[in-house]
Amino acid sequence: MPMHHSNYPGGFANGVTIRNMPVLNAYGGNVFWVHSAAALVGNQGTFVRPCTTIDAAVSLCTASRGDIIVCKPGHAESIANATTFQLDKAGIAVVGLGTGALRPTFSFTNTAGSVEVDSASCLLQNLRFVADVSAVVVGINVDANDCGIVGCEFDFVDTGDDFLIYVDCGDVDGTFIEGSRFIAEIADGSNEAIRMDNCDRTRIVGNYIYGDFALAAIYGDTTGDTGDGANVSREILISGNNIFNADTVLGIAIDLNSADLGVISYNNLGTAGPSTPGVSAALDPGSCRCIENYAVSAVDNCAVVVPQTADT
DSSP states (O other), X not given: OOXXXXXXXXXXXXXXXXXXXXXXXXXXXXXXXXXXXXXXXSOOSSSSSOBSSHHHHHHHOOTTTTOEEXXXXXXXXXXXXXXXXXXXXXXXXXXXXXXXXXXXXXXXXXXXXXXXXXXXXXXXXXXXXXXXXXXXXXXXEEOSTTOEXXXXXXXXXXXXXXXXXXXXXXXXXXXXXXXXXXXXXXXXXXXXXXEEESOTTOEEESOEEEEXXXXXXXXXOOXXXXXXXSOOOOSEEEESOEEEEOOSSSOOSEEOOTTOOEEXXXXXXXXXXXXXXXXXXXXXXXXXXXXXXXXXXXXXXXXXXXXXXXXX
């Protein structure tokens, strides 16, 4: 009987998952498991003897081999400083299993707590990050090139808990933030969901961002640049996002540096900012080209295309 083979042309660049469970048995890198409920400390990172922390699993990884850290459903850790969750080896992927509240959850219990993505080509996928204290300075610091955040959720525990900046990208190229959910209170507290500064080839695609952001939900910063000195992000793509900024002072959904270059397309934007300029406040595209972005500034209104100056 002849053998029949099935293969998707070009393969699956991002791997294959079934119900958030990655198919790993034929994967070239090593796989290390993590679960906070494991009975023993200092376990081996196997499925039956998982590590109890991300830090322990990272210590087992080898840089640039494509190792994967898999967090079991229900895994939970507290983030109180900048070393608890630190990806300092290139090419590590941290993948969470589970759905809803069963996804691995990382609670920020100190304002100085942060997830540090310090090495290139790292990935965070299907993880929950929640503020459990007021004014967490930064949730995730992306400090290396070609790193991604995919299918993650950012939220808060109680009234008054918040991240000042959810994801901070500074002087790095190739960051991608896709299919994630950012929730802030409908009250003062947060500044930005995503901050960019001198970040070429950034992709922000298919995210849901909701809450009060004093500066903007997506913000192109113009200060603190330590790269080429231009503060410019080039070849960026911001597409397919649904954003509502409840801030009543500015209410900006997307606010980029005046020299930022790229494409902003097919976003749905809501603003609660001042009646003047109304929907125009929702989008400041810098020097990006805009394709069919819609904005609305009040309930029971239809969204309109922004910017409203037509290309002739």
